[in-house]
Amino acid sequence: MQTDVLPEGPIRSLIRHCGFTLLFVMAAFVPTLLLQRLFPYPFLFLFFGAVMASAWFGGTAAGLFAVLLSTVLVEYFFVPPFYSFSISTTAEAYFAAFVACALAASWVSSAKKKSEVALKEALDQLEVRVSERTAELMKTQTELAHLSQVLSMGELTSSIAHEINQPLTAVVTHGHACIEWLSASPPNLEKTRQTVERIIQDGTRAGAVLSRIRALVKKEAPAKTWLDVNEVIHELTTFLRDEAVRRGIAIRTDLVPGLPKVKADRVQLQQVLLNLMMNGMDAMAETTNFPKELLISARANEADVMVRVEDTGVGLNAETAEKVFQPFFTTKPHGIGMGLSISRSIVEAHEGRLWATPRSSGGAIFEFTLPVRPRDSDG
Amino acid sequence: MADARPTIFVVDDDASVRDAISNLLEAVGLRAKLFASTEEFWKAPRPNGPSCLVLDVRLPGVSGLEFQEQLAKANLSIPIIFITAHGDVPMTSRAMKAGAIEFLMKPFQKEDLLAAVHHGLDRDRIRREEQAEVSILQSRVEQLTSREREVMDLVVTGLINKQIGAQLGLSEVTVKIHRSRVMQKMEAASLADLVRMSDKLKPRPRR
Numbered sequence: 001m002q003t004d005v006l007p008e009g010p011i012r013s014l015i016r017h018c019g020f021t022l023l024f025v026m027a028a029f030v031p032t033l034l035l036q037r038l039f040p041y042p043f044l045f046l047f048f049g050a051v052m053a054s055a056w057f058g059g060t061a062a063g064l065f066a067v068l069l070s071t072v073l074v075e076y077f078f079v080p081p082f083y084s085f086s087i088s089t090t091a092e093a094y095f096a097a098f099v100a101c102a103l104a105a106s107w108v109s110s111a112k113k114k115s116e117v118a119l120k121e122a123l124d125q126l127e128v129r130v131s132e133r134t135a136e137l138m139k140t141q142t143e144l145a146h147l148s149q150v151l152s153m154g155e156l157t158s159s160i161a162h163e164i165n166q167p168l169t170a171v172v173t174h175g176h177a178c179i180e181w182l183s184a185s186p187p188n189l190e191k192t193r194q195t196v197e198r199i200i201q202d203g204t205r206a207g208a209v210l211s212r213i214r215a216l217v218k219k220e221a222p223a224k225t226w227l228d229v230n231e232v233i234h235e236l237t238t239f240l241r242d243e244a245v246r247r248g249i250a251i252r253t254d255l256v257p258g259l260p261k262v263k264a265d266r267v268q269l270q271q272v273l274l275n276l277m278m279n280g281m282d283a284m285a286e287t288t289n290f291p292k293e294l295l296i297s298a299r300a301n302e303a304d305v306m307v308r309v310e311d312t313g314v315g316l317n318a319e320t321a322e323k324v325f326q327p328f329f330t331t332k333p334h335g336i337g338m339g340l341s342i343s344r345s346i347v348e349a350h351e352g353r354l355w356a357t358p359r360s361s362g363g364a365i366f367e368f369t370l371p372v373r374p375r376d377s378d379g
Numbered sequence: 380m381a382d383a384r385p386t387i388f389v390v391d392d393d394a395s396v397r398d399a400i401s402n403l404l405e406a407v408g409l410r411a412k413l414f415a416s417t418e419e420f421w422k423a424p425r426p427n428g429p430s431c432l433v434l435d436v437r438l439p440g441v442s443g444l445e446f447q448e449q450l451a452k453a454n455l456s457i458p459i460i461f462i463t464a465h466g467d468v469p470m471t472s473r474a475m476k477a478g479a480i481e482f483l484m485k486p487f488q489k490e491d492l493l494a495a496v497h498h499g500l501d502r503d504r505i506r507r508e509e510q511a512e513v514s515i516l517q518s519r520v521e522q523l524t525s526r527e528r529e530v531m532d533l534v535v536t537g538l539i540n541k542q543i544g545a546q547l548g549l550s551e552v553t554v555k556i557h558r559s560r561v562m563q564k565m566e567a568a569s570l571a572d573l574v575r576m577s578d579k580l581k582p583r584p585r586r
Contacts, residue, residue, distance in 0.1 A: 158465060162437070165464040166393045169486040173399035176489035180406030188406075195402055202395050245392075245439045 017058035018065065024050040025069045033077065044074060044098055048105045055109035063106030071099055142222065145342050149271045152278050152339070153217050159243035160213055167206040174199045212239065215267070216274070222265040224350075229262060229269075229298050229305050229370070230255045236273050237296065240281075244294065249281055254297035262305050262370040268346045269370075272354070275339040276309040276366045282332060283313025283364060290362055304352065304369040312363040321356045321364075343368075383428025385500045390414045390446075391435040391462070396485070400433060400492070407493060417446045429507060431480065431499030433492075436463035436470065444470065447477050456506060458499035462487065509579070516576050522564050530557040534570070535577040 028046035035043045047070040055063025079095050080088045087095055153160070174195050181191040212235070237251050244251045277294060284292045290312040298307045314331075316324065323329050325344045330337030340354075347354040347368045354368040387404055389411050391397045401411040414420045417438060432450075436443040447459055461474050461482045471482045480502065481495035523531065526547075533543045540554045547554070567573040 162464045165485050166396055169462075169464075170393075170395040170399040172486035173396070173403050173489075173492075177399070177403040177406040180403065180489075184406075191402075191406065198395070198398060198402070202399070205395065242437075245437055248442075250439075 017054075017062040020057055021050075021054040021062045021066045021069065024053045025066055025073065028070070029073050029077075036078065044078060047074060047098075048102060051102050051105045052109040055106045056113050059113070060106070060110040063110045064103075067099070067102045067106050070102055074098055141342070141345060144338060145268065145271060145346065146217075148338050148342055149267075149274070150217050152274055153213070155278065156240075156243055159240070159246065160209075162242050162246075163209045163239075164206050167202040167209070170202040171199050171206070174202070216270060218267060222268055224263045224265050226261040227264050227266055227269060229259055229307060230257070232266065232269050233273060233296055233298060233307070236270060236277060240274075240277055244281060247281055247285070247292070249284055249292040249294055251277075252293060252295045254295060256299045259298060259300050259305050260372045262350075262372055264350050264370055268350075272343045272346050272368065273307070273309070275343045276368075279339065279366070280309055280311030280313060280364070283311050283315070285313075287313055300372070301369070304371045306367060306369045308365060308367045310359060310363060310365045312359070312361075315363045316356060316358050318358070321358065324356055325354070383426070384410055385428060385504075386426050386430040387411045387496055387500075388414065388420060388425075388430060388432045388457070390417060390420050390432065390438065390443075392416060392438050393435070396435070396462075403489060403492070404496070409496065417441050417449075429500045429504040431458040431460060431496060431503055433460045433462060433496070436461050436474075444474060444477075447474065447479065451477065458502045460492070460495045460499055513579055516565070516580050519565050520580065523561060527557050527561050527564070530554060531561045531565070531573070531577070534558060534561065535574045 025047070028050035032043055032046050051063060051066040051070060054066035058065075075087065075095065076083065076085055079091045178192055178195045178199070181188040181195060216239075233253060233255060237253055241251060273296075277296070280294045284294070293310075293312050295310040296308070297310075298305060300306075325340050326337075327341040328337040329341075340356075344354045347370070350370055352368055352370040354366070357365045357367070359365050387409055389397055389400050389404075391400070392415055394415070397413045397415070401413055404411040412423065414423065417440070420432075434443045434446065438446070441449070443461055443463075450457060450459075459474075459479045461479050462485055463470075463482070464485045474482055480499045481491070483491055483495065520528070529547060530543060533546060538546070540551050540558065543549075543558075544551045544554045549557075561567075562573065565573060565576060567576060
């Protein structure tokens with residue numbers, strides 16, 4: 001009883017095991033004594049049970065102790081001549097067989113117990129190792145997810161540069177204007193003041209762009225909070241707007257207001273969305289016969305929020321619709337083929353689903369769900 | 380015409396850049412009209428007077444370069460100054476070949492923008508003057524009879540009255556009369572003047 005050895009000294013344990021053994025043997029002895037009146041032959045099988053039980057719970061020593069006790073009791077009470085320690089010659093073989101059987105029972109039982117314990121230990125160890133490996137895997141996955149996030153941000157470099165360059169341009173131009181207002185005679189202080197205010201606004205805006213980017217590539221342990229999916233979608237569409245313009249793509253959103261919040265990690269959710277949106281835009285690189293359009297919609301189902309990213313790009317067929325989620329599957333010349341695979345595992349870690357379907361009039365649809373906790377348990 | 384204030388049209392989808400350009404232009408005494416998109420520009424009335432267009436290359440919907448083509452097709456020859464965050468060489472050369480005044484990288488310096496704007500306005504002014512002259516000449520030509528027009532066409536090729544008479548089946552005297560009427564109606568001081576006018580009228584000035 002490995003797990004039962006709580007703070008308990010070896011002496012106490014010994015006494016406890018002896019007590020159990022006595023109890024088991026008495027439990028065998030009393031019925032046997034009663035049964036002896038009904039059967040002509042001593043009914044000794046119950047002692048084997050006592051021996052086995054003692055060996056099981058107390059180990060080999062307790063088993064042997066039970067054998068000893070049983071032997072003494074049987075010899076005195078149930079081996080002719082009864083109520084004496086002497087043995088009649090006819091009963092010798094019978095008695096010897098009893099002792100041998102009792103020893104065998106004790107051995108079998110304690111051996112079985114030992115292997116059982118060993119098995120349990122092995123299982124425990126295995127469990128520990130499995131959970132260690134799982135933790136390692138999760139960590140690797142998080143790192144990989146972060147890497148892929150950084151990679152997709154890399155693809156957006158020119159877009160990011162533009163986002164920062166715009167307010168910077170405004171700052172520089174206002175700066176020039178400021179000098180002009182000041183060099184007028186008399187200096188136009190009201191205009192100067194207004195201009196400096198604009199400079200502050202634009203500088204602040206550039207800073208906000210930077211912190212938004214930093215938030216997207218920030219490396220931190222996943223932490224689930226209650227999120228408004230619409231808000232996350234809005235952030236990303238703002239972020240990707242310029243990139244889309246550059247690629248001649250129109251981003252449209254169709255968001256049902258007041259969606260229930262979902263419990264999710266913001267960065268990971270952003271990552272899934274960013275990945276799906278970037279994929280959609282990449283898929284439309286060759287599109288000529290349709291208007292290039294990326295539609296992001298979100299709506300609430302009974303138990304979850306469903307987000308859908310539609311593009312009018314090259315599209316997929318029923319076969320590739322599942323293949324795209326396999327690791328290292330890619331159709332892009334410089335892709336590593338991890339984006340969708342990571343996205344799916346992120347969504348699944350949030351107890352949601354991510355799947356792809358061909359769009360009927362060309363292009364692809366990617367949809368994912370995130371479960372919504374019932375309202376009453378929402379603290 | 381001379382008292383018409385120049386206007387600088389600014390098309391950029393970024394409000395803060397738009398505002399900043401307008402602020403700078405205002406500070407140097409120029410009037411700016413701002414548009415967030417090319418559609419807005421089309422819809423807005425364009426004041427009569429020298430103007431030029433400061434155009435962002437990257438716009439939602441129609442790009443700046445495409446807009447340049449559209450303007451050319453619509454025969455709206457307004458000088459264009461492109462502004463962009465990252466213009467590559469092919470983009471720049473395409474814009475310049477299509478007649479852009481300048482291709483400025485954001486953030487640009489005041490001197491560069493103002494020089495380009497003034498250059499654009501000057502070019503537009505010249506074009507407007509030429510156009511005004513052409514329209515005056517055209518109204519004069521319209522006063523000519525068809526015979527006078529025939530005579531004028533041959534006079535400017537350098538033919539003498541005798542040759543013209545032979546070609547049109549007229550007497551030299553009649554040609555002479557037509558010729559002096561042409562000179563009078565066209566308000567031409569000399570033959571050289573008339574030739575210059577005819578040159579202006581012939582090829583549509585395209586810039």
